[in-house]
Amino acid sequence: xxxxxxxxxxxxxxxxxxxxxxxxxxxxxxxxxxxxxxxxxxxxxxxxxxxxxxxxxxxxxxxxxxxxxxxxxxxxxxxxxxxxxxxxxxxxxxxxxxxxxxxxxxxxxxxxxxxxxxxxxxxxxxxxxxxxxxxxxxxxxxxxxxxxxxxxxxxxxxxxxxxxxxxxxxxxxxxxxxxxxxxxxxxxxxxxxxxxxxxxxxxxxxxxxxxxxxxxxxxxxxxxxxxxxxxxxxxxxxxxxxxxxxxxxxxxxxxxxxxxxxxxxxxxxxxxxxxxxxxxxxxxxxxxxxxxxxxxxxxxxxxxxx
Numbered sequence: 308x309x310x311x312x313x314x315x316x317x318x319x320x321x322x323x324x325x326x327x328x329x330x331x332x333x334x335x336x337x338x339x340x341x342x343x344x345x346x347x348x349x350x351x352x353x354x355x356x357x358x359x360x361x362x363x364x365x366x367x368x369x370x371x372x373x374x375x376x377x378x379x380x381x382x383x384x385x386x387x388x389x390x391x392x393x394x395x396x397x398x399x400x401x402x403x404x405x406x407x408x409x410x411x412x413x414x415x416x417x418x419x420x421x422x423x424x425x426x427x428x429x430x431x432x433x434x435x436x437x438x439x440x441x442x443x444x445x446x447x448x449x450x451x452x453x454x455x456x457x458x459x460x461x462x463x464x465x466x467x468x469x470x471x472x473x474x475x476x477x478x479x480x481x482x483x484x485x486x487x488x489x490x491x492x493x494x495x496x497x498x499x500x501x502x503x504x505x506x507x508x509x510x511x512x513x514x515x516x517x518x519x520x521x522x523x524x525x526x527x528x529x530x531x532x533x534x535x536x537x538x539x540x541x542x543x544x545x546x547x548x549x550x551x552x553x554x555x556x557x558x559x560x561x562x563x564x565x566x567x568x569x570x571x572x573x574x575x576x577x578x579x580x581x582x583x584x585x586x587x588x589x590x591x592x593x594x595x596x597x598x599x600x601x602x603x604x605x606x607x608x609x610x611x612x613x
Contacts (some may be wrong), residue, residue, distance in 0.1 A: 308326055308327045308328075308329055308521060309324055309326060309327070309328050309613070310329050310330075310331065310403070310432075310435050310490060311328050311329065311330045311331070312330075312331055312349075312375055312376040312379040313351070313352075313374055313375040313376045313379065314375075314560070315375040315466060315503065315504065316375060316379070316383070316503055316504060316608065316609050316610055317503065317519070317609060317612055318503055318522055318583055318586060318587075318609045318610070318611050318612065319583060319612045320583055320611070320612060320613060321582050321583045321584055322556070324439065324613055325613075326613075329435075331348045331349045331376060331435070331436075331559050332349040333347040333348055333349040333350075333380050333437065333438075334347050334349055334350060335350070335492075336350055336355060336358060337522060338362060338364075341445075342359055342364055342442060342443045342444055342445045342528040342599035343397065343440060343441070343442055343443075344359060344440065344441045344442075344443055345438055345439070345440040345441075345480050346377040346438060346439055346441070347377065347378075347437070347438050348376060348377055348378025348379075348435075348436050348438055349376055349377070349378065350376060350377045351376060351377075352370070352374070352376060352377055352379075352380060352385075353371065353372060353374065354371055355367075355375065355535070356368065356370055356371045356373075356444045356479065357479075359373070359441075359443055360475045360476060360479055360550035361489070363445065363471065363472045363475065364444065364445060365443060365447045365448075365449050365471075365475060366390070366395040366441065366442075366443040366444055366445045366447070366480070367390065367392070367395060367441070367443065367478070368390070368478050368479045368484075369387055369390045369451070369453070369478060369517065370385060370386070370387055370388075370392070371391055371414050371440055371479035371480075371482045371483050372479075372482060372483040372486045372487075372492050373385060373486075373488070373490070374493055374495075374504075375464065375542050377438075377439055377602045378436040378437070378438075378439065379436075380392045380396075380439065381396055381399050381417055381419075381424055381426060381436060381439055382424055382426045382427050382436070383422045383423065383424065383427050383608070384419045384420065384422055384423055384424050386421075386422070387482070387486075387493065388451070388453040388456050388482055388485075388494040389451065389452030389453045389456070390452075391419075392439075392441075393417070393419035393424075395441045395442055395443055396414045396417065396419075396439060396440070396441055396442075397440045397441060397442045398412070398413060398416075398418055398440040399411070399412045399415075399416075399436060399438075399440075400410060400436070400437045400438040400439070400440075401434035401435060401436050401437060402434065402435045402437055403433065403434055404432070404433060404434065404435060405433070406556050407529060409437075409508050411586065412425075413518050416448050421507050421508070421509075421511060421538070421544070422608065425471055435480050444492070448471055448474070448477050449471070449474045449475050450521040451489050455485060456478075456481060457481060457483045458486065459485060460481055462476065462478065463477065463481070466566060467475060472537070481601070488507070488570065489567075489568075489571035489574075490502070490568050490570040490571055490573070490574060490576075491504060491505075491571065491574070493613070497568050498578055498579075499568040499574065499575060499576055500576075500577050501573060501578070501579075502568060502574040502576045502577070502607070503575075503608075503611075504572075504574065504610040505547075505574060505592075505608055506530055506573060506574060506575045506590060506608060507573055507590075507593075507605040507606065507607060507608060507611060508545060508547060508605070508607075509541070509544050509545060509546055509547045510544070510545050510550070510604070510605060510606065511538060511542050511544050511545075511602050512523075512542065512543055512545060512603060513541055513542060513543075514541040514542075516602060516603065517535050517543040517545065518601060519601070520535075520545060520550070520601050520602075520603065521531065521533050521535070523600070523601060524553070527553070529549075529553050531552065531553075533549065534546060534549070547573060547605055548571070548572050548573050550573050550597045550601055550603055550605070551573070551596075551597060551605075553570050553594055553600075553601075554596040554600045554601065555596060555600075556572060556593055556595045556596060556601075557572075558570065558571070558572050562585070562588065562589040562592060563585040563588060563589065564578070564581035564582060564585040565577065565580070565581045565585040565586045565588075565589040566578050566579045567589075573604070575589055575590060587611075590607060593605070604608035
């Protein structure tokens with residue numbers, strides 16, 4: 308049995324899936340007076356974020372525009388533009404697939420990491436998530452923590468004079484605008500949106516490997532500056548997009564039936580005739596290019612079925 312959410316982060320084999328597909332479609336969102344919000348797993352994530360903004364609750368506003376369902380967000384600890392759900396999730400309700408017994412997990416129990424949780428690692432396919440409870444803020448001022456988002460808001464004259472409520476709305480609107488510019492908001496008219504979103508995760512590497520990549524960047528005088536974010540314990544998060552671009556992969560590049568987005572090098576798109584094998588072969592080609600040049604192994608983000 309395969310449990311399907313919104314399908315936005317799923318790549319299905321050309322041979323299909325020989326089994327039962329259970330699609331989560333449960334609905335319902337409840338708001339407490341203290342900022343505690345519980346949403347059924349089948350609620351559309353983008354609609355959930357907007358409903359929180361409408362009630363002036365902060366904590367998920369930079370996650371606007373992300374496709375998929377609420378129940379999928381704890382699995383890979385969905386995050387973007389300075390926020391991730393691990394920071395606001397309080398409880399995840401599940402059903403154990405083998406016993407049909409309900410199981411409750413606190414945020415600590417979920418073992419969240421960068422695009423990671425127990426539901427994607429040790430407990431992969433063991434549980435069906437039925438609802439998620441979030442603890443959002445009724446008072447915290449929304450502040451952009453991502454440079455691209457900061458620059459976009461600073462250019463908006465309405466931002467400085469905006470009230471807290473208006474800032475929540477403005478911030479989410481600018482996030483959606485940036486995502487759309489990268490082909491990351493579904494638009495039937497835009498072929499670059501025919502993807503599973505970012506195909507590769509930003510790699511977290513040790514200090515010595517970070518210094519090696521930085522040295523290669525300096526020697527080659529890369530057009531885009533090398534940026535690394537310290538995440539503790541001598542570990543650094545690198546930009547997968549930077550690594551791909553500087554390994555010789557270009558926006559719009561075609562490989563068999565697959566194509567790199569013309570807007571965002573992290574997205575592998577299907578112009579209409581690509582097979583799953585085409586997409587995976589292209590992903591392997593990119594991974595090999597990056598590893599041969601920088602010694603960094605990229606990890607895929609989408610779920611492969613089966």
